[in-house]
Amino acid sequence: MTEQVHNSELGESAAIAVSAKGFCKRYGKTVAVNSIDINIRKGEIYGLIGPDGAGKSSFMKAVAGVLSFEAGTLQVFDTMVDSEASAEKVKQRIGFMPQGLGLNMYPDLSVEENIDFFARLRLVPEDELTRRKNRLLGMTRLEKFRDRPMKNLSGGMKQKLGLVCTLIHEPELIILDEPTTGVDPVSRRDFWSILAKLLREQGITALVSTAYMDEATRFQRAALMYQGKVLAEGEPDVIGNLAQGTMITIEVESQARALLALGKQFEQIEAVGTRIRIWVDEADAPKAEKRLRDFLSDFTIRHLECESPGLEDVFVAKLRQEGDVVAALPVFEPTTDNSDGVAIEAHELSKRFNDFTAVDKISFTVPKGEIFGLLGANGAGKTTAIKMLTGIQLPSSGEGTVAGASMATAAQLIKQRIGYMSQAFSLYLDLSVSENINLFAGVYGLDPKTRRERGAWIIELAGLQGHEKELAGSLPMGLRQRLALGCALVHKPQILFLDEPTSGVDPLGRRRFWEILFNLSRVQNVTILVTTHYMSEAEHCDHLALMYAGRVVADDTPDNMKSAVTAEAGGLLEVSVDNPIVALGVLEEAEYKGAALFGRKIHLWSADSQQSRARIESLLGNAGIQVLGMQARALSMEDVFVYRVLQEEKATEQNAA
Structure with missing residues (x-):
């Protein structure tokens, strides 16, 4: 697969932090990265998205100056990285956090001892170390765990400590290889909040990889990678147009029988709880719906709706349409035990x-x-x-x-x-x-x-x-x-x-x-x-x-959990603005504490949608920020999880006080 999709050309005045042209990396006869072109702008969170073996880690290690490559060019800031000597020139301006929980730290050292070690390794002045350490520990909510050995931290805490150690010398570019893999949703939400704050306060550039397709919306721009190639590059909404088709969700009687029937006609189907999600290779939604209804004419359809596909849906559809997804797994023979109880x-x-x-x-x-x-x-x-x-x-x-x-x-x-x-x-x-x-x-x-x-x-x-x-x-x-x-x-x-x-x-x-x-x-x-x-x-x-x-x-059921949180906290608003970094700071100061950066958009809780819309427009307008649009978003299970856990943490803190 060689197709690349780009949403726009970089403006001539855009400052570039990393530029790769025709970049190739091989391990013997295996091609890990195959002639990719990527430009990362200063001051943005840029994502590399793709499954294991896509080539993400190899490219990131080369940018960090710890891995050589065989072909193409790679420029980091104003330095062409083409030798060990040139790589050394940029390393002080870079922070690199490798893949794996806590792999860049020492398990028997405490939180504070790990930070002090990396600070001295990076020659951070002693008079600066205390200020930076206190700020980063507060930002990551690790302040009260200073004396805890790293090996006794949870997965999320290990990743946040790894981030602190990566940031202690105040790099201009941070390279984070799958930092959210293996950690819980609250820790992941904390992680993205920290990056947004660093972006706003220090103007850093972040290159972040992830195998979580749903994290694509967190990036200003991203590259979708597979088998060493870039399938699409640009803003998340543009990447979402990579494959043509319509995603339809249905609830139907005899779900297992319907799934078996659908599998004979539609190649991309997925059972999700009591629902079935079907990708129809038809871009026109009404035509796609009619095709599906005609096929299921012998079934009782309780509910049907066309929905926006997630990046994972698009990714699978693209691979399937190009013949890169293997055949479906075997269907099981029904069991003779259908007893309840x-x-x-x-x-x-x-x-x-x-x-x-x-x-x-x-x-x-x-x-x-x-x-x-x-x-x-x-x-x-x-x-x-x-x-x-x-x-x-x-x-x-x-x-x-x-x-x-x-x-x-x-x-x-x-x-x-x-x-x-x-x-x-x-x-x-x-x-x-x-x-x-x-x-x-x-x-x-x-x-x-x-x-x-x-x-x-x-x-x-x-x-x-x-x-x-x-x-x-x-x-x-x-x-x-x-x-x-x-x-x-x-x-x-x-x-x-x-x-x-x-x-x-x-x-x-x-x-x-x-x-x-x-x-x-x-x-x-x-x-x-x-x-x-x-x-x-x-x-x-x-x-x-x-x-x-x-x-x-x-x-409860997933749907009932979502309904309970909606009744208690309201819904989610997605705010599109021309300057999301500054807008996030304005909304946080106005006590929208749940506000979170999602690429060029902001998500926040709203008990009263109409009242919130008017207030948000006024707040951002007074700050000189243009509101491009606002719309309600359906809650995800991650929203429910984070809300419930944060409520429990708040109650625990109040009881302790």
């Missing part, structure tokens, strides 16, 4: 470690065949809850049943009836694909004939044909996670526990993973309890429980 029940479960309460009297019920999501920030107690339900840890108090067996008296029976895919360990990376499958089949006592049958099924299920002899550790993350899922399913469990199963998996891999989960739930009546940090995945769940500080603070 309760699969999991927790009643006031608690787990204490000495004086620390990790889980505090949680209660919920999961019916058979349901996809149940357990959400929460790092340290909320999700993993501990799963370990109690799976019999790995005994509860301190409370009771529960799993697959009809009591947690208190039948832990071994529970283990035989469930599949468990843990957050930290699910495979033996130094064994091959087939060896992993055979090992797990042996653990569950399957006979040789059944072992061969289930092994073949898992290979087909995970799309691992041709990879049987490869080491699990050498597989791309998406394939590795599907293999881990297959190993958890080798003994045909009734219930599946998945602890952040798609963390670090690219968008295509996550979609295929959820195709499997939907088929397991709807066709084979397998009950699934899943924890996730991807709020777009929360939409796939039939029911959600949101945990905070060990407690369940919300328990």
Whole structure:
């Protein structure tokens, strides 16, 4: 694929921080980055968006001066980076944060000791260090954790500490390689807020990569990358026009049967909770709707609407239209067990470690065949809850049943009836694909004939044909996670526990993973309890429980959670202005504390839309800022999550005072 889409040419007066022309990077015979052209303007947040293996990290390392390249030119500020000597010239003006939680820090050093180390490494004057450190610790909400060892921080806190260490020498350009991967939505929202503040107060330039397609709206401009090439470059709205088509969402009776029928006609379909999302290769929305209604004439459609596609939808459509997406996963044979009833029940479960309460009297019920999501920030107690339900840890108090067996008296029976895919360990990376499958089949006592049958099924299920002899550790993350899922399913469990199963998996891999989960739930009546940090995945769940500080603070369907927050806090307004950085500061001073920068737009909460519109126009007009438009936006699960957690944090602080 060689097509590039550009929204506009750079103006002659635009100051350029980074300019790449015909940039190529190879590792032996493998082409990691294939002749790309990118210009990054000073004072903007520029994004590199794409799945694993797209070439994002290779390009960023070259910009940071830590990786050579084979062809093309690369200019950083006023220096042509073409040798080690030229790379050294610009390094003092750059801050680079590599990919991976806390990989650029020292685990046994405290928060403050890590910052001091990087400050001295960068020759920050002692009289400046205290001022900068206090400011950055306050900005990242790490002030009260100065003495905590880095290894004891949550994932989000590690990333924020990494950002502080990257910023301590006040660089002009910061390069952040997937800084939000593996952290919870509140930490991600904090991260973007910090970048917006730095952009406004210091005029820094930020080059940020992400595999989260929904973060595209955070950038002023971005490049969408795939297999080393730039598919599109420009403002997010322009990138969204990369593929032609219409996204339609429906609710229909007999969802599983409708999904099977749709799969024979439409190549890009996705089950999301009780809805089905269909990409129709027709740009005219009325024609696309008519085509879909005609096809579903034998089905009762409860609801149908055309909606704006997300960047992930467009990305998948573009790859599919150019033949770069592999065939759909196999459809499962229906199970003979269609019985109703309760699969999991927790009643006031608690787990204490000495004086620390990790889980505090949680209660919920999961019916058979349901996809149940357990959400929460790092340290909320999700993993501990799963370990109690799976019999790995005994509860301190409370009771529960799993697959009809009591947690208190039948832990071994529970283990035989469930599949468990843990957050930290699910495979033996130094064994091959087939060896992993055979090992797990042996653990569950399957006979040789059944072992061969289930092994073949898992290979087909995970799309691992041709990879049987490869080491699990050498597989791309998406394939590795599907293999881990297959190993958890080798003994045909009734219930599946998945602890952040798609963390670090690219968008295509996550979609295929959820195709499997939907088929397991709807066709084979397998009950699934899943924890996730991807709020777009929360939409796939039939029911959600949101945990905070060990407690369940919300328990409902995704739609009902959104309705509850709307009734309590109002809706979201999206404000388009000609100077978003300055406008954000004006709105924050006017106590719109939830205001957040989304590229060239601002999102904020509004209890009264009409009153807010008039006030915002007046505030920004008095500041000389032109309002280009205002519109209401539907709440996402990330909005709900962040709102609920921040409300709980506020209540905790008030109680402590």
